[in-house]
Amino acid sequence: MPPVRIVAKDEWTLVNATGTEQNTCGSRRGLQGGGAGVLQPWHRLFVVLLAAMFAQVVTMAAASAAAGAITEYALPPNGGWCSCPAAIVLGPDGNLWFTENGGAVGHGAIGTITTAGIITEFALPAYNSSPVGITLGPGGTGLWFTEQNTNRIGEITTTGAITEFNISLSGSQPRGIVLGPDSNMWFTQSLANATTTTCTGHHCSTSTSTKTGYIGRITPNGTISEFAIPYAYSRPFWITSGPDANLWFTDEGTNSIGRITTGGAVTEFALPNASTNPGPHGITTGTDSNLWVGEANSSQVAQVTTIGAITEFSAPGGPAGIVSGHDKNLWFTEATNTSAVGTMSTTGAVLASNSLGSSQYKDPQGITDGPDGRLWFTEESGGTNGAIGAITSS
Numbered sequence: 001m002p003p004v005r006i007v008a009k010d011e012w013t014l015v016n017a018t019g020t021e022q023n024t025c026g027s028r029r030g031l032q033g034g035g036a037g038v039l040q041p042w043h044r045l046f047v048v049l050l051a052a053m054f055a056q057v058v059t060m061a062a063a064s065a066a067a068g069a070i071t072e073y074a075l076p077p078n079g080g081w082c083s084c085p086a087a088i089v090l091g092p093d094g095n096l097w098f099t100e101n102g103g104a105v106g107h108g109a110i111g112t113i114t115t116a117g118i119i120t121e122f123a124l125p126a127y128n129s130s131p132v133g134i135t136l137g138p139g140g141t142g143l144w145f146t147e148q149n150t151n152r153i154g155e156i157t158t159t160g161a162i163t164e165f166n167i168s169l170s171g172s173q174p175r176g177i178v179l180g181p182d183s184n185m186w187f188t189q190s191l192a193n194a195t196t197t198t199c200t201g202h203h204c205s206t207s208t209s210t211k212t213g214y215i216g217r218i219t220p221n222g223t224i225s226e227f228a229i230p231y232a233y234s235r236p237f238w239i240t241s242g243p244d245a246n247l248w249f250t251d252e253g254t255n256s257i258g259r260i261t262t263g264g265a266v267t268e269f270a271l272p273n274a275s276t277n278p279g280p281h282g283i284t285t286g287t288d289s290n291l292w293v294g295e296a297n298s299s300q301v302a303q304v305t306t307i308g309a310i311t312e313f314s315a316p317g318g319p320a321g322i323v324s325g326h327d328k329n330l331w332f333t334e335a336t337n338t339s340a341v342g343t344m345s346t347t348g349a350v351l352a353s354n355s356l357g358s359s360q361y362k363d364p365q366g367i368t369d370g371p372d373g374r375l376w377f378t379e380e381s382g383g384t385n386g387a388i389g390a391i392t393s394s
Contacts, residue, residue, distance in 0.1 A: 014076070014104065014121045015160050068354045069392045070341070073117045074383035079105040083121075083386040085378035087133045087176075087321075087366040092140040093158045096376045098366065098388065099131035099145055110134070110145060110156050113388050115372040122160040126150045128199045133177040133238070135185060138220050144185045146174035149199070153177070153187060153218050165222040172214060172226075176238035180217070181245045182262045188236035188249055189214035189226065213253060215239070215260050227264040231256070234268075238282050238321075243289040244306040250280035250293055257283070257293055257304050269308035273298060279336075282322040282367075286330060288346040294319030296336045301344055313348035316340065321367040321377065327393045331375045333364035341367070341377060341391050354391060356382075364389065 075083045081102045088098040095112045103109025104123030108131045111121045124131065130149040137144045142157045147164070151172055155163045167174060172189035180186045191211035213234035217225045229236065235253030242248040242259070249258045255274035260266045271278050279297030286292045291304040294315075301315045301322065318336020325331045325343075329351060334340040339362040343351040356362050356379070367377040370390065379387040 014109075014123065067392055067394050068352060070354060070356065070389060071117075071391075072356070072379065072382060072387045072389045073113060073119065075100070075103075075111070075386045075388070076119065076121070078103060078385045081106050081385070082381070083109070083111075084380045085111065085366070085386045085388060086131070086380065087145075088368050088376055088378050088388070089134050089136060089143065090368055090370060090376075091143055091158060092136060094371050095158075096368065096370060096388070097134055097143050097156075098378055099134050100386070101130050101132070101380075108147065108149075110143070110154075110162075111388075112158075113376075115370065115374075115390075119388070120160075122156060122162065124154070124162065125164070126152075126199075128204055132175045133187065135178045137185065138179060138183040144177055144179075144218070146177050146187055148173050148175055153185070153216075153222075153224070163222075165218060165224065167216065167224060167226075169214065169226055172216070174216065176236070176249065178239050178241050178247065180241055180247055180262060183220070184262075185218045186239055186241075186247045186260070187216045187218070188239050189216050190235045190237060190252070213251065215247070215249065215258075215264075215266065217264075225264070227260065227266060229258065229266050229268070231268050234258075237280070240283045240285060240291070242291060242306065243285050246306075248283055248285075248291050248304070250283050252279060252281075255280060257291065257302070257308075257310070259308075267308070269304065269310060271295070271302060272310060272312060273300075279318075281320045281335075282332065284323050284330070286324050286346050287328045290346070292322055292324070292330050292346075294322040294332050296320045299336070301330065301332065301348070303346075303348065311348070313344065313350075315344060315350060316342055316353045321365050323367050323369055323375065325369050325375055325393050326373075329393075331367055331369075331391075331393070333367050333377055335363050335365055339364060339379075341375070341389070343393075356389065362387070 084101040091097040100109040108124040108129035129147040134145040177187040239249040256268040278295040282294040293302040317334025317338035319332040320335035322332040339356040362382040363380040374390040
């Protein structure tokens with residue numbers, strides 16, 4: 001098995017909500033204006049060209065590396081907080097973008113990493129926002145994300161400008177989000193047995209209530225519509241755009257796979273082993289035009305046709321995040337029982353389980369296909385504050 005290579009970055013940037021950067025040396029500088037320590041235009045051009053050349057070298061090296069070779073990039077210090085990266089997606093700028101539940105010393109952050117491993121983090125304005133899902137937006141110009149605890153949907157440009165939209169349904173806990181076939185963003189609202197967190201300054205309190213889940217839709221201009229899931233105790237988690245022009249989601253509360261049309265009609269299909277709490281997590285569309293789901297509690301991957309027929313296949317390690325790779329296989333994070341990244345064909349055959357090492361439980365979660373011949377994934381517990389990993393596919 002190829003070794004795991006750990007890279008501790010010595011250069012990173014945190015951009016806070018006021019537009020100020022901080023590097024590892026602790027110096028702070030505004031993003032605008034001149035003076036000592038400010039990069040001049042020709043400096044910036046040189047850095048951009050150098051970064052592009054470096055990224056190309058890394059891409060070529062990744063393409064030639066053995067399948068299953070893993071590199072991990074530690075997230076920067078976070079004041080004693082776990083940054084806890086969750087979801088990850090390829091951005092319009094060719095970089096990977098991810099959410100950090102506890103980034104920016106508990107505020108939550110959106111991070112980005114180049115294929116060369118350079119990390120930049122953008123702090124969210126509100127304390128304890130807990131961003132979870134992230135997706136590419138319409139037109140390929142920005143990214144959209146959920147804020148679970150502050151009950152908002154956010155948009156971020158590739159330069160870090162953030163716009164937030166409040167959700168009218170209080171305490172709805174938005175989690176997964178995806179760009180739909182109608183050019184709107186669709187997101188899950190996991191209200192069932194919801195634990196709502198309310199914060200005043202740095203003081204937070206929680207309350208629990210029994211509700212049902214919703215699927216939300218937000219237009220590019222921020223108009224939000226919400227559709228109730230007509231099944232008791234539903235708790236939708238991840239969501240994807242299906243091959244049939246519908247949205248498909250996992251429901252942890254009912255242990256089902258759900259489908260919602262762009263008109264808001266919801267249907268759920270119970271997993272065969274629903275009574276044993278299989279814990280459906282990630283969901284993606286495979287190259288066979290079926291939906292594929294990671295069952296974190298039952299160590300299975302489920303294939304779901306667009307008419308709701310379900311077939312389950314045994315898989316190692318409690319699959320959580322799942323994505324279709326450019327090699328036409330399914331790649332999933334093994335989060336429950338092991339720290340690994342697994343591969344499965346669309347016939348249900350397990351092709352590999354690539355260990356992240358045995359010295360630390362790393363809780364890999366989100367995973368996406370990168371532009372460099374590698375799959376990129378998050379490690380909520382990797383390193384000291386969380387980490388981003390990359391694994392070659394072929």
